[in-house]
Amino acid sequence: MPNSAIAAIAALPQPELKTVFDTDPDRLSKFVLAQGAIRFDWSKTHLTDAAMDEFLALADARGFAAQRDALFAGAAVNNTEGRAAEHPAERGEGNPESVARAKMLHSRMRGLIDAIEAGALGDVRHILHIGIGGSALGPKLIVDALDGDGVRYDVAIVSNVDGTALERAIEGFDPHATLIAVASKTFTTTETMLNAASAINWMVEAGVDDPYGRVIALTAAPDKAIEWGVDETRILPFSESVGGRYSLWSSIGFPAALALGWDAFESLLEGAAAMDRHFRLSPPAQNAPLIAAFVDQYYARVMGCQSRALFAYDERLALLPSYLQQLEMESNGKSVTRDGSPVEGPTAPITWGGVGTDAQHAVFQLLHQGTVLTPVEFIASIEPGHALDPAHHRALLVNCFAQGAALMQGRANDSDPARAYPGNRPSTTILLDDVTPETLGALLSFYEHRTFANAVLMGINPFDQFGVELGKEIARSIEADGPRGFDPSTMALIDLALGR
Structure with a gap:
């Protein structure tokens, strides 16, 4: 069925985007969906009623409803590692026992934040958060997106093992007024632990009394944190069943909760939970993450598009493309199915993008006139994030909106082909009422479930990431x-750069 469904969709007449509204006056109502404070507009894609029917049949054949239920029930949906994927439980949606545990751990985190704010850890004006991958990308996005709401501490988030990143992060920080958050699921991540050791040395050299007493450990391996030197009262655990790239809702979100305030963090969770409920309860034909996955599958598997571009027309969401690169490509960049068989057709396209209007003057030339078809996703907010002249936001x-219209319509120019635009290029628009903790939580939850829905349609496991291990294993062997x-070639590079 999966291959035949894709073949059936490929055999359907493909509409010309510039005429779709003329041939289907109801298209806007069919392919626009409002969920809470977010409006999803797929009307400028090649999705049609007939294609929707085929995709709905594909979702049914893949057991979408059952797999979605398994995700929220806390079943071992990560079959290669025998684990559940319980990030929704961090938002209050999932297996009741897991939800209760998440609430307990959140209460522990809030208690520590209250203690910090009350001065129990001394003067704290700076937060140095050290992690990598999902342990850094999520908190960094949240703090950057919402800092206009009043960040109460200086926050620096370091992931790169390059010492330059750490030096720049602590420049201007007073080590006597800095709190170090070390975020590592296993508390053994090489890059994170090396950066953490260097941060401790920075404090020691500055004469800080008890530098380990200024460390907060965010981990699923509390024993490892204690062994490293962190006091048990300063350890914020999270569940082993919460994957790194899905972990910002857990104690990994500590720097955001501390910097933005607990109310903001709680609103973030509530917004995500509302999207969880939409995804879990809405029928497939009105399910935003699933419909978005249909669009993704259309361009990746039917039209052979190898990338998709995302442009945030809001400076507050500047880090969203980087966040989604990990979420989408680490989750669905696979070549085998859940049972280990070769996957049928392409899996995750390359996710890339930037910020509008900067990107218009850099990469939109390719999008409008290049030979590579790239589906585009625009994200914008009705309300601005600043108090300057409204002309800026207008x-x-x-x-x-003009870019989406231009990609769709194009413009003919027989006398000067260099100034011709072929058009018929698809785009999706996601329009937020505003970038608030609640809408941001809902947006990120939407992307998580969209990624899961894509995985179900392709028959793959989105929750493991063995592809990142081989290079790390070789690096460890070189060191050891x-x-x-x-x-x-590798031998010559090592000899030249490392003097071996």
């Missing part, structure tokens, strides 16, 4: 045993 939104048995 110009921003006008540009956003020296360069042995590598190809001549």
